[in-house]
Amino acid sequence: MPQVWDVPVHDSTRVRDVRVAAERAAARAALDEPRTAAAALVATELATNLLKHTGGGQILIDVVDPPLPEAGAPMMVQIAAIDHGQGIADVSAALRDGYSTARSLGAGLGTCRRIADDFGLYSVPGRGTVALARVGTRANEAAPAAPVRVGGVNIPFGGAEYSGDAWAWARSGDLLTLMMADGLGHGPEAARASTAATRALHTSAHLPPAEALVNLDSALRGTRGAAVAVAQVDTGAGVLRFAGVGNIGARLREGGTWRSLLSRPGIVGVHRHATLREDRIAWAADRLLILHSDGLPSRWVPPSDPDLLAADPAVVAAVTLRDASSSARPVRDDTAVAVLAPSPSEGP
Template identity: 55%
Template sequence: MPRVWDVPVRDATRVRDARVAAEQAAALAGLDERRTAAAALVATELATNLLKHAEGGQVLIDVVDAPALRQDPEPSRVVQITAIDHGPGMSDVGAAVRDGYSTTRSLGAGLGTCLRLADDFGVHSTAGRGTVAVARLGMTRGSEALAPERPAGASGLGGPAVAAPRPAGGASGASGAGSPPEDSARGGAPAGALTCGALTGHAVVAGDPLGTPARPAVAAGPAAPWNDPSAWPTPARGLPDGGAPGNATPPHEPPAAGATEAAAGTATAADPSVPLAGVRAGGVNIPYGGAEYSGDAWTWVRAGDRVTLLLADGLGHGPEAARASSAAVAALHRWAHLCPAEVLAKLHDALKGTRGAAVALAQLDLGAGRLRFAGIGNVGARLREGGSWRPLLSRPGIVGVHRPTTLREEEADWAADRLLILHTDGLPSRWTPPCDAGLPAADPAVTAAVTIRDASSPARPVRDDTAVAVLTPTPPERP
């Protein structure tokens, strides 16, 4: 069941609670003593920064699948630590992650420590609205296990250093609100982002004030339009470079060699360490009222050329709701080769005997570049196509209790600028999707956390178990 540690950080005593929660999550994920200590330190730094720079916030810790769809049928589990605040926001994320930078006369090593220790680390900040930071830590540092050796003097995880990142947004409580960037006139409050991912093979990339990825300062060779999402490779072109949290293909449904090579470029089925698809997924889960278990659950799985993202909301709260959503997650791995409507029919049978759940399924055909969606119950879905958002509609009902006799699937093209958000009804019914132009380049879990941050406030916390799952293309490798 989805065990989630929800630690509200309002005073210094809760910093210890965040550290202990990270240690417990590391034990659940099977991390060794060294990586457990690293997870505890990252949680401590993020919680401390919430107090120093945002007057408090929230730390969420859970165990998720490693951030890549790989050939290995036994996916590793990693600890995900998410910090969310509604503080003043950040004016310079590039400076905030550099050692020695501080606005509170401290050593200024907190976010730099998180960057060095985490396998994946992403931050996003908007002046006046707050900041989110997401770190993931697994058994083995992704930069050591998966990425090529870095030249002397390089920094970050899994790629070349960024010598002097352009001013951007912030990391969770890394510094106070500063002067708004000049680019703020381009679209509302200034925002910024920084993303790196050793498990997905990405260099440290700082975003501009709207979150669009900047080209690393150390890059050589001809200019490439990395700020133009239309230039990014799509799954249909067979040029992906990364993956996302989730599970590998189930043992009973091995992908064909041709499909594997088409999805992974030069990768082959014999190399389980290489990500299989140019698509990423991530999510954030918040249990209602600080409960141990959330009734919501998300997962994604690959079967051949199909990648399926599932979000389930068990009826009610607590362990019984968690049991229903967990049953949906487990069943998906048996039926991921089917289309969404057929999967929902199988899930209906699998959830009989539970409370039932609302379930949404989004399935991406990597070869055709097409997205198919079907849902039952009050799990919402919105697809960003270019600069607009399109709702994808579910049918009324409860999977495992009452299934509609007919179920229509919606279809859409999948391109480099697409972004899909699935959410349970813990979000307000009229929440506004994030508007930053660079979010397709952000870590999907960061986008999920931004969605939750912007839909809530300290005076208006989430009203139910709340989960947001995000599907995005993988941006290309920076030169």
């Protein structure tokens, strides 16, 4: 089931909680001792930075697939530090190896970037910072080439251990399929439904989205069901296909504009559909797709900063989630955001 460690960091006692969570996630990802230590160091430094530089924030730790889809690739520990602080005035200086302006471990963001397999940082003065690292089994090795990238973040409701939302990708030849599932309600039974959808996706990667949803419907029988959306890029044909059932949100960026992709009402695993609508849209270097569960407010504003849109998809997802939330709009459900984007080599 989608296990996520959501640790609010507002005092020094939570730094240890972050380190322990990173070690537990590393065990789940089957990392060896050196890479487990690397994950723990990155998580500890990011949590310490939150306290020293922003007065606190949030650490999300998850076990995820790599951002460049490769069949059979090992899982990775993803650590995201999110804050609404003052931002970083000099990002290039903050990323220099060993740079530290406060009483942290002295490792600095530069060292975090060096020892992690992937590292992304997005900061805007006056709005806050998102720092995101992934630690896997292949430190400092070149990532495999892929025409698309995927990434996401997931927050369980009320600090629960498991989220009822799940996102996952699967690859079959030129077909890259991204799925978002929101198990009905929240808690363990919702997580069981979304986990069933994740497992079924890997046997449906060769199918177009509408047909994949039929397979997922069968797999979710016996669960409470889920809202599910499936987006698939055929990199050979340059086509994006999309189909969904239930209240999964989908926003597609084409050039400088955004539009919504619509799902059909219903619940996968409960209400069987004889036919499903499937959108077909040209996929190009200026496209970007955001899928999200209904934990995100319905009237959220898509990002427009070109620097953010070119960032790691998980960073885009984390900033989207952060900027769509506020104390006036408390989260009342699990919330997941996933992003599908061209790889940097595919851009202009």
